[in-house]
Amino acid sequence: MPEAKPIKITETILRDAHQSLIATRMPTELMLPIIDKMDKVGYNSVECWGGATFDASLRFLKEDPWDRLRKLRDGFKNTKLQMLFRGQNILGYRPYADDVVDSFVEKSIANGIDIIRIFDCFNDLRNLQEAVNATNKIKAREGRGHAQVALSYTLGDAYTMEYWIDMAKKIEEMGADSICIKDMAGLLVPYKASEMIREMKAVTKLPIQLHTHYTSGVAGMTYLKAVEAGVDVIDCAISPFAMGTSQPATEVMVETFKGTPYDTGYDQNLLAEIADYFRPYRDECLANGLLNPKVMGVDIKTLLYQVPGGMLSNMVSQLKEQNAEDKYYDVLKEIPKVRKDLGEPPLVTPSSQIVGTQAVFNVLMGERYKMATDQTKDVLRGKYGQTVKPMNQEVIDKVIPGEERITCRPADLLSNEMEKLESEMAEWKQQDEDVLSYALFPQVAVDFFKYRQAQQEKVDPAKADVKNGAYPV
Numbered sequence: 001m002p003e004a005k006p007i008k009i010t011e012t013i014l015r016d017a018h019q020s021l022i023a024t025r026m027p028t029e030l031m032l033p034i035i036d037k038m039d040k041v042g043y044n045s046v047e048c049w050g051g052a053t054f055d056a057s058l059r060f061l062k063e064d065p066w067d068r069l070r071k072l073r074d075g076f077k078n079t080k081l082q083m084l085f086r087g088q089n090i091l092g093y094r095p096y097a098d099d100v101v102d103s104f105v106e107k108s109i110a111n112g113i114d115i116i117r118i119f120d121c122f123n124d125l126r127n128l129q130e131a132v133n134a135t136n137k138i139k140a141r142e143g144r145g146h147a148q149v150a151l152s153y154t155l156g157d158a159y160t161m162e163y164w165i166d167m168a169k170k171i172e173e174m175g176a177d178s179i180c181i182k183d184m185a186g187l188l189v190p191y192k193a194s195e196m197i198r199e200m201k202a203v204t205k206l207p208i209q210l211h212t213h214y215t216s217g218v219a220g221m222t223y224l225k226a227v228e229a230g231v232d233v234i235d236c237a238i239s240p241f242a243m244g245t246s247q248p249a250t251e252v253m254v255e256t257f258k259g260t261p262y263d264t265g266y267d268q269n270l271l272a273e274i275a276d277y278f279r280p281y282r283d284e285c286l287a288n289g290l291l292n293p294k295v296m297g298v299d300i301k302t303l304l305y306q307v308p309g310g311m312l313s314n315m316v317s318q319l320k321e322q323n324a325e326d327k328y329y330d331v332l333k334e335i336p337k338v339r340k341d342l343g344e345p346p347l348v349t350p351s352s353q354i355v356g357t358q359a360v361f362n363v364l365m366g367e368r369y370k371m372a373t374d375q376t377k378d379v380l381r382g383k384y385g386q387t388v389k390p391m392n393q394e395v396i397d398k399v400i401p402g403e404e405r406i407t408c409r410p411a412d413l414l415s416n417e418m419e420k421l422e423s424e425m426a427e428w429k430q431q432d433e434d435v436l437s438y439a440l441f442p443q444v445a446v447d448f449f450k451y452r453q454a455q456q457e458k459v460d461p462a463k464a465d466v467k468n469g470a471y472p473v
């Protein structure tokens with residue numbers, strides 16, 4: 001038996017679990033009553049914030065995501081809080097200037113985040129450096145803040161074991177505190193995980209965390225092999241919101257390693273109480289349709305098409321809108337071709353949406369790239385960064401003929417934005433953080449600000465004369 005090495009768990013119930021299963025709709029008031037108990041488990045961290053939680057809070061729940069974060073911080077006295085951060089895209093869908101990245105990192109930590117998991121949809125490390133630097137600056141100043149760099153795991157000709165090992169070395173060199181292998185579509189199979197962790201451990205001293213989804217049905221076995229190979233932390237979800245398109249269940253992993261050198265030491269009775277708390281909410285979500293039993297099973301197509309679940313559901317709704325649901329399999333076949341044309345990037349926000357939408361266009365228009373989205377054009381221009389493989393020259397010539405392409409770090413060409421953003425939204429500003437909400441989701445944030453103001457003035461926003469800025473009192 002190897003020497004004792006308790007495995008650590010990041011609990012995802014407050015972020016990825018409900019993002020993956022119920023479209024990120026869990027409200028703050030449902031989270032708060034269970035925080036006390038969650039705080040006693042001894043989790044490595046609780047993941048609770050990211051792009052989708054931020055967007056859904058403002059858009060659908062009419063909540064201030066910053067306020068949620070502060071409330072969670074208040075409640076979690078002993079547990080680290082973790083967030084997901086899209087590199088230079090922050091929590092949004094386009095590259096931002098460095099001053100916005102710096103400000104967002106600073107405010108995230110100031111409002112309660114400890115660990116920032118930073119990824120880029122192209123694995124272009126230049127797009128991660130500013131966020132890592134910003135985190136390290138705060139860590140040096142205040143002793144809080146941990147920059148975790150995540151590699152978006154994917155399959156393809158370019159993604160050899162040498163590629164991943166080389167990336168691990170570079171992540172250590174760039175000043176990160178830990179590495180995450182982020183397998184958003186559940187593509188990492190058990191023996192591959194074993195090999196990858198072993199080889200990474202041989203080249204880096206940084207702790208390695210593994211994040212996967214149960215979509216393809218292998219996740220539990222993948223964790224088992226990864227733990228045996230020396231992984232330090234695994235991402236799990238408490239059982240009522242585990243499995244399917246979410247993570248392996250926390251209690252199952254805790255039980256798996258009990259009495260072994262990897263024993264987490266977590267209290268199963270305490271975990272059972274936490275599960276008891278979330279189970280009625282799961283039942284409620286099943287009853288009202290928010291939780292679709294379809295996402296709870298094994299979807300082996302994910303291994304065939306390598307398309308993350310969220311991207312598939314987006315695609316289906318785009319086809320529905322066009323009354324073209326019969327084109328589903330044509331689009332599925334087009335996706336890997338578009339991905340190749342665009343330099344074979346991983347499929348994760350925002351590249352997943354860009355590739356998916358372009359594939360839908362290519363099929364519906366009856367001619368490939370007859371129409372290209374602005375985002376496809378920007379990818380071809382190099383504005384999202386460098387892909388691991390070159391992009392298709394024929395497609396470049398057809399979509400952006402004669403245009404100059406960017407080869408530098410894209411944010412080097414962006415001038416500071418904070419001042420301009422603030423001046424655009426000044427009338428709504430009640431806290432510095434509002435400028436950042438506006439930066440990420442301009443329209444959605446303003447709608448929320450109007451709602452917030454109406455609430456504060458006790459006005460029914462439905463009756464407000466938004467157009468003329470007049471509110472009946």
Ligand SMILES: [Mn+2]
Nearest residue numbers: 016183184211
């Ligand atoms: Mn995930």
